[in-house]
Amino acid sequence: MPYEYLKSNIILNCKVSEDIFEMKVEFKSNTEPGQFFMLRKNDSPTFLSRPLSVYYADKETISFLYQVKGKGTQLFSLMNPGEKIDIMGPLGNSFSTAFCGKKTAVISGGIGIAPMVYLAQELLKRDNSVDFYCGFKGMPYCTDILDKKIKVFVSSQEGVAGHHGLITEIFNPSAYENVMTCGPVPMMKIVANMCKEKNIPCQVSMEQHMACGMGACLVCTCETEHGMKRVCKDGPVFDGKELIMND
Amino acid sequence: MTETKICGINFKNPVIAASGTFGFGREFSQAYDLSKLGGICTKGLTFNPRQGNKGIRCCETASGMINSVGLQNPGIQSFLDNDLAFMSSLNTVIIANLSGSSIQEYVQGAELLNSSNVDMIELNISCPNVKEGGMNFGIKTQSAAQVLGQVRKAVSKPLIVKLSPNAEDIVDMAVTCEKNGADGISLVNTFKAMAIDIYKRKPIFKNITAGLSGPCIKPIALRMVYEVSKAVNIPVIGMGGISCWQDAVEFIMAGACAVQIGTMNFIKPDICLDIINGIETFMIKNNFKSISEMKSII
Numbered sequence: 036m037p038y039e040y041l042k043s044n045i046i047l048n049c050k051v052s053e054d055i056f057e058m059k060v061e062f063k064s065n066t067e068p069g070q071f072f073m074l075r076k077n078d079s080p081t082f083l084s085r086p087l088s089v090y091y092a093d094k095e096t097i098s099f100l101y102q103v104k105g106k107g108t109q110l111f112s113l114m115n116p117g118e119k120i121d122i123m124g125p126l127g128n129s130f131s132t133a134f135c136g137k138k139t140a141v142i143s144g145g146i147g148i149a150p151m152v153y154l155a156q157e158l159l160k161r162d163n164s165v166d167f168y169c170g171f172k173g174m175p176y177c178t179d180i181l182d183k184k185i186k187v188f189v190s191s192q193e194g195v196a197g198h199h200g201l202i203t204e205i206f207n208p209s210a211y212e213n214v215m216t217c218g219p220v221p222m223m224k225i226v227a228n229m230c231k232e233k234n235i236p237c238q239v240s241m242e243q244h245m246a247c248g249m250g251a252c253l254v255c256t257c258e259t260e261h262g263m264k265r266v267c268k269d270g271p272v273f274d275g276k277e278l279i280m281n282d
Numbered sequence: 283m284t285e286t287k288i289c290g291i292n293f294k295n296p297v298i299a300a301s302g303t304f305g306f307g308r309e310f311s312q313a314y315d316l317s318k319l320g321g322i323c324t325k326g327l328t329f330n331p332r333q334g335n336k337g338i339r340c341c342e343t344a345s346g347m348i349n350s351v352g353l354q355n356p357g358i359q360s361f362l363d364n365d366l367a368f369m370s371s372l373n374t375v376i377i378a379n380l381s382g383s384s385i386q387e388y389v390q391g392a393e394l395l396n397s398s399n400v401d402m403i404e405l406n407i408s409c410p411n412v413k414e415g416g417m418n419f420g421i422k423t424q425s426a427a428q429v430l431g432q433v434r435k436a437v438s439k440p441l442i443v444k445l446s447p448n449a450e451d452i453v454d455m456a457v458t459c460e461k462n463g464a465d466g467i468s469l470v471n472t473f474k475a476m477a478i479d480i481y482k483r484k485p486i487f488k489n490i491t492a493g494l495s496g497p498c499i500k501p502i503a504l505r506m507v508y509e510v511s512k513a514v515n516i517p518v519i520g521m522g523g524i525s526c527w528q529d530a531v532e533f534i535m536a537g538a539c540a541v542q543i544g545t546m547n548f549i550k551p552d553i554c555l556d557i558i559n560g561i562e563t564f565m566i567k568n569n570f571k572s573i574s575e576m577k578s579i580i
Contacts, residue, residue: 037312040551075549082496083342083548123551244340246347247548249312251305253325253351254340263333263354268309 038249039064040123042077045116046096052176055146056112057090059098064125066092068132068154069240069272072099072124073248076114081107084123086245086267088150088217097124100149100177126248127271130154130215130238135161140211142168142226144202144218148177150240151217155185166211170202170222208235216240220280227275237275241266284562286320286539286573288517289440289465291401293320293375293540296573297530297558300521300544301326301379301404301444302351306365307372313551318558320540321375324361326406328381329391331357337488341477346496346523347545348475350487353381353412358394366398379444381406385429392436403439405430405464408446408471410493417471420446423458434463442466442519447499447506448474456510456518467510468519468542470503496545499523504536511537511578525553527560534561537578 039062047059062072066089073084085107090100103112114120132154139158143151148169158165159182169178170190175197178187188205189197198205203225208214216226217240230237243255243266250268257266258279264270284295299310301323307316316322334354341348356364361378369376378400382388388405395403407420407429419429430443441463447470449455456467472493477486486492503522511518520538523545524530530541546553570576 040313081342082345083347121550244338244342246340246349246545247303247309247551249309249551251309252303252340252349252548253305253334253354254349256334256339256354258336 038124038126040121042119043122045114045118045120047116048112048114051100052174054103055100055176056103057098057100058111058114059096060120060122061095062097062122063095064092064097065094066097066125067129068157069129069150070125070127071271072097072122072126073245074099074111075121076110077119077121079107079110081110083246084121084248085111086248088240088271089125089153090149091153100146100152102146123248127267128269130240130272132157132161134213135163137163137212138210139163139213139215140166140168140206140208142202142206142214142216142218144170144222145172147218147240149217151215152177152181154215155181159184168202168206170218171196203229208233211235214238224280227278227280231276238272239275239278240271241273241278242271283565283571284558284573288519288539289402289442291375291440295320295558296534296540296561297554298323298375298377298519298540298542299547299554300542301406303544303547306361307369310547310551311372314555317373319374319554320558321377321401322369322372323377323379323404323542324369325355326353326379326381326409327355327358327361327391327395328353328383329358329387329394331355331360335488338486341486341492343477343494343496344498346494346498348477348487348492348494349472350489350492352489353409358391362394362398366400370399375401377402377404379404379406380433381409381412383412385432388429389432389436392433396437396439400439403437403441404468405433405441405443406471408444408448410446410448410472410474410491417446417448417474420449420455422450423454426455427458427462430459430462430464440465442468444471445469445510446471447502447522452506453509453513456514460514460516464516466517466519467514468521469510470499470506470522473499473502495523497523497525500525500529504532507533507538508536508580524557527557527564530557530561531564531576534573534576535579537580539573539577
């Protein structure tokens, strides 16, 4: 589906957790789980647009969950409902969800939870059983909005909720037919390797610095067994077996 | 009114999408009708395919960005087989940007492109992101003369040379290129730059240095276009941080017969249309009847 580039109305932009925000904008699309948008405040002192993955989408709106990490996301967090934001998308491929009735595991680390909530809900719609593993450094967020049919496993490195440690310590791929992951590269590398050993399909959503977001500039590539691939256009979702992940 | 002729080729307007920022046009063709462009420069092409650089390739700066792509491209034969037909269907001037890691590779590439139906060749001796070749040929006039001399023998199509702002003396470089058979000059490519990750205590880029582009380089690029335009008698295509139609008019007034738009394509995918329309409106309001009337007014 082609992307669109326009100025969208911000409907909501609120704090969800300490440095985590949710922004909802008006945007008509058929966005799939795993896709992302490029966003930029007009006259922004930061230069490039920022890629944000889709937290939730319906026919009329798109929601983004983002962590304030640098100047760009900080500017986003200060925007108010009613303001316009430059937005381009939907961009990139999506998680492959063309199966039903499968045991699936969704594994996120930190803000990597953003695209996985929408994904988990869509997997459930297709009659898959979904276990949701989400790891956090400190306090968890957004774990309570999932459908009750989804079993949620939480970990916290600081030990404030769920398992005290890493999410990969409580995940066993043998119990699943499909695995999907998004989060820090070291975590995704462990998940992808676990799945590879048991020959279980694993889809990995990559993050990278981007400029154009549409596949033209080649600054967001990642290494795969088939050469350098564009995270924005060939991804962001890749087959875990093909990716060469460097920490 | 906005049409311009460069090296015998007619451009419907003086706005060209710059190499390395526009791929082969496919991605931007979803954003707008590319036949409205004066022309498109292809992604930098080499005879042999290149995977480009590993590690981080992009870093935002104040009013610009630094890139270290390293000429990732599928190779010229693949471009001819898989991309040129699409580009030719766009009804705009197609300029192939040619690079290489050795004089021999430049010549092999030039021969292939010369026998294709690209309209022009832009010889890239200014890429700062490859270890061999690229900008190495664009710093000293002697090296530039060598590569250009050999490529010129292989090319009967219009041949423009894209200069690096890192050249020892940009005016000497342009004059040398004119003497050695260039039909035109385009400038500037990116400025050699760097950035450091203070927490990792390491350079951001594996190659340590990379290429700076965007509005931050515009005043320097404009000065270079002005100086080069005064020194050569061949057409000059200006670029470097152009972000709006006013910038484009400045470059034309400084001596450019056309402009290339690069990094700003990332910020606003249809920026070239804004610039084309802005130039036209400005010309009407200020009673300019042609680009050549406005060119070199300074």
